[in-house]
Ligand SMILES: NC(=O)C1=CN([C@@H]2O[C@H](COP(=O)(O)OP(=O)(O)OC[C@H]3O[C@@H](n4cnc5c(N)ncnc54)[C@H](OP(=O)(O)O)[C@@H]3O)[C@@H](O)[C@H]2O)C=CC1
């Protein structure tokens with residue numbers, strides 16, 4: 034019996050030794066090897082992204098404010114050649130001045146070009162596209178960022194207001210995209226980005242024109258992605274939740290006037306600089322779509338798709354509550 038116990042003990046010791054051998058000869062080298070390969074892969078991915086953005090001709094609409102302005106800073110710092118678009122030439126000049134003071138010692142930065150046009154006027158959009166191609170020869174990355182929001186009840190809203198939001202958020206960006214697309218197809222190279230919204234995936238009360246324009250944006254650029262893949266052109270749709278910008282201040286209301294209120298959700302949203310970094314990385318990694326939102330807006334998207342009846346009930350309750358708050 035004593036002899037049996039001692040043989041058991043020594044077998045356990047041998048097994049323990051074998052396990053330690055296996056850990057030191059196989060598991061640890063395998064673990065470190067995999068970590069090394071992963072780190073190398075990420076480094077190569079990062080280098081490829083940096084090379085892609087450096088010297089790329091990047092057109093950004095709505096560069097005078099909020100997310101567009103922060104995207105301008107992020108892409109400028111990455112060494113891209115910018116074409117900054119906006120309606121206000123003074124604001125664009127100020128931004129160029131601001132960018133010229135941002136130095137990046139490790140990168141060659143470029144003085145941006147500016148183009149002034151109104152997205153809701155298709156003729157000026159087409160002229161702008163012509164000018165961009167004339168002066169820069171080609172566009173590598175188009176960031177359709179400019180947009181306006183809306184606040185109002187459908188029953189009170191004139192069709193001219195719906196059209197204005199649609200012109201700015203949908204027809205303007207698609208006109209610019211269509212005008213630049215043939216040159217991208219010819220070069221078999223290009224990247225088109227649409228800054229949509231969580232409201233391109235869900236619809237909330239008193240945002241009809243805005244949510245409709247963002248749903249149309251999502252649909253158009255999803256179709257485009259499929260159609261241009263054969264020409265090696267990439268399409269990225271970015272869907273942010275609330276961002277701390279002037280979007281609510283600049284929103285139009287049912288009668289076409291400016292809303293002029295900084296909403297609590299907007300003021301408490303993500304910073305525009307944070308979202309601009311997400312846009313930069315999404316473009317660098319050629320992502321097809323990105324949802325960049327807090328917990329509630331993100332869950333709302335899943336709820337809309339998985340439990341639509343519950344989502345519709347919640348939205349109806351929200352509409353009643355908001356109407357009551359307005360009346361009191
Ligand atoms: N802020 C938020 O919570 C969210 C924003 N987004 C989207 O982000 C994008 C940027 O908006 P954001 O930075 O937040 O808002 P801002 O109001 O701060 O910026 C909007 C930009 O769009 C430009 N713009 C508006 N109308 C026109 C027009 N007719 N022609 C040309 N340019 C125009 C503005 O120019 P100007 O200075 O001349 O007015 C401004 O540069 C929009 O597409 C918006 O829908 C998406 C989700 C959330």
Ligand SMILES: CCCCCCCCCCCCCCCC(=O)OCC(=O)COP(=O)(O)O
Nearest residue numbers: 182183230231232273274275281329330332333
């Ligand atoms: C924690 C459990 C949550 C479960 C989900 C309940 C669903 C509640 C509804 C939430 C609605 C979220 C709306 C998000 C809207 C949004 O992020 O929009 C981004 C914008 O484009 C903002 O534009 P706006 O003009 O509306 O300020």
